[in-house]
Amino acid sequence: MPIEGDILVDLTVTEGVFSRVDIRNQRLLTATAPLVGRPASDVPALVTRLFSICRVAQGLASVAAVERAQGVAPAAAQLAARRFLLAGETVLEHAGRVCLDWTQLLGEPPALLVLKSLRATLADLPQSIFPKGDWVRPGGGALHLDAARLREGLIAVKAGLGLVVFGATPPLDAERWTAWLAAGETVASRLAHRWRADGLADYGATTLPALPAFEPDRLESRLAADHDGDFVVRPDWKDAHFFTGPLARQQHHPVVAAVVGAFGRGLLAQLAARVIELERLMREMQDFADGLCDDNPSQFMASSHAHGVAIVEAARGRLAHRVEIKDGRVTRYQILAPTEWNFHPQGPLAQGLLGRSAGNDPQARARLVVAALDPCVACRIEGL
Amino acid sequence: MCMAIPSRVIAIQGDMAQVECFGQERSVSLMLMNEPVVVGDFLCIQSGVFAVEKVPVALAKEALAYFAQVLEGFEQ
Numbered sequence: 322m323p324i325e326g327d328i329l330v331d332l333t334v335t336e337g338v339f340s341r342v343d344i345r346n347q348r349l350l351t352a353t354a355p356l357v358g359r360p361a362s363d364v365p366a367l368v369t370r371l372f373s374i375c376r377v378a379q380g381l382a383s384v385a386a387v388e389r390a391q392g393v394a395p396a397a398a399q400l401a402a403r404r405f406l407l408a409g410e411t412v413l414e415h416a417g418r419v420c421l422d423w424t425q426l427l428g429e430p431p432a433l434l435v436l437k438s439l440r441a442t443l444a445d446l447p448q449s450i451f452p453k454g455d456w457v458r459p460g461g462g463a464l465h466l467d468a469a470r471l472r473e474g475l476i477a478v479k480a481g482l483g484l485v486v487f488g489a490t491p492p493l494d495a496e497r498w499t500a501w502l503a504a505g506e507t508v509a510s511r512l513a514h515r516w517r518a519d520g521l522a523d524y525g526a527t528t529l530p531a532l533p534a535f536e537p538d539r540l541e542s543r544l545a546a547d548h549d550g551d552f553v554v555r556p557d558w559k560d561a562h563f564f565t566g567p568l569a570r571q572q573h574h575p576v577v578a579a580v581v582g583a584f585g586r587g588l589l590a591q592l593a594a595r596v597i598e599l600e601r602l603m604r605e606m607q608d609f610a611d612g613l614c615d616d617n618p619s620q621f622m623a624s625s626h627a628h629g630v631a632i633v634e635a636a637r638g639r640l641a642h643r644v645e646i647k648d649g650r651v652t653r654y655q656i657l658a659p660t661e662w663n664f665h666p667q668g669p670l671a672q673g674l675l676g677r678s679a680g681n682d683p684q685a686r687a688r689l690v691v692a693a694l695d696p697c698v699a700c701r702i703e704g705l
Numbered sequence: 706m707c708m709a710i711p712s713r714v715i716a717i718q719g720d721m722a723q724v725e726c727f728g729q730e731r732s733v734s735l736m737l738m739n740e741p742v743v744v745g746d747f748l749c750i751q752s753g754v755f756a757v758e759k760v761p762v763a764l765a766k767e768a769l770a771y772f773a774q775v776l777e778g779f780e781q
Contacts, residue, residue, distance in 0.1 A: 374707040
């Protein structure tokens with residue numbers, strides 16, 4: 322097992338179908354314990370250094386939780402800049418799936434040059450906006466835009482996504498989706514076509530609904546009462562289970578809705594959602610870049626005793642951070658991550674596989690659904 | 706959740722590096738790295754397979770000290 326922990330999926334196949342799907346979460350879910358005792362104002366930056374795979378989403382959730390606890394409302398310019406950075410990270414994470422996972426599923430070599438270029442550009446974004454690197458400073462950082470660098474960066478990202486996802490024209494309506502599939506110019510379109518041709522478009526489809534918006538007070542109460550950690554390890558909402566991630570966010574887009582209507586919330590719907598989300602994120606990043614402006618860092622004063630919850634839509638789904646602060650120091654810190662919803666023992670992975678054909682290669686079939694749900698840790702498949 | 710505990714490079718062969726973290730060794734690809742890597746560097750590993758960035762020594766030591774506390778608590 323990797324040092325970071327993993328998710329163990331224990332499967333049984335009976336008469337060609339998955340008859341048992343046991344999911345055990347072996348991640349280091351006590352990883353926030355050593356944050357206790359640290360100055361609250363230092364924690365968001367520390368979080369970005371520790372939880373570095375989705376450091377922007379984690380850092381933004383952390384700083385927002387600290388700000389909520391302290392009653393601080395950052396300026397609109399700061400919030401816009403944060404949304405821009407989050408969009409950039411989500412683009413990079415989705416691009417990673419396309420360039421590494423989807424190429425592998427097609428039997429093609431990984432699109433390493435495209436991914437390296439995207440990574441170099443997108444990793445550079447925070448510096449183009451917060452040159453002092455204080456983008457998770459509670460209250461806001463020193464916002465000073467390098468407009469030319471941003472503009473060049475967005476052009477490069479758009480070009481990269483064009484090569485592996487969109488082709489000549491993003492598939493934003495039924496007609497363009499059909500043409501995009503047929504053209505097969507990109508990794509994304511070839512994989513979509515392959516799944517349709519192989520009868521896998523509906524594979525792993527879940528009937529669970531998308532995670533609904535949280536009532537803030539109810540989330541605060543659930544987390545505050547979660548002293549044994551059971552909620553953050555195996556979350557439910559109003560005694561029900563849900564999926565979260567790009568499909569939950571984009572399910573109402575006409576292209577995604579049509580795929581869901583035809584094939585359910587399976588592999589093709591997950592792929593379509595990521596394609597549509599990438600196009601939406603690129604437009605949002607362009608809009609934010611056009612609207613961003615310079616801003617000065619704010620004063621931040623820690624109050625005596627407070628708590629705050631913040632929610633961020635990370636690349637893999639909904640992320641929540643909760644912090645309790647006393648005399649400026651953290652007394653309790655909790656993270657509810659998207660992987661815990663999607664890999665819940667009764668969540669979309671379990672439900673999407675149970676009773677479904679295991680095919681000639683059950684492990685490969687299971688891995689398709691795992692990849693579609695995109696955990697942020699390694700996933701071991703056993704029992705076959 | 707989204708943790709990438711810094712791993713130290715102990716050997717390099719071509720585009721692959723052998724890295725170590727809390728006594729656990731694994732082989733990772735350097736193909737996504739945008740800067741040169743040498744033995745002794747600390748790397749952030751994604752998906753358990755690809756090195757994606759170097760971690761400055763001071764930050765790596767901070768993270769490793771933190772995760773040592775986490776692992777100690779996990780074992781208890």
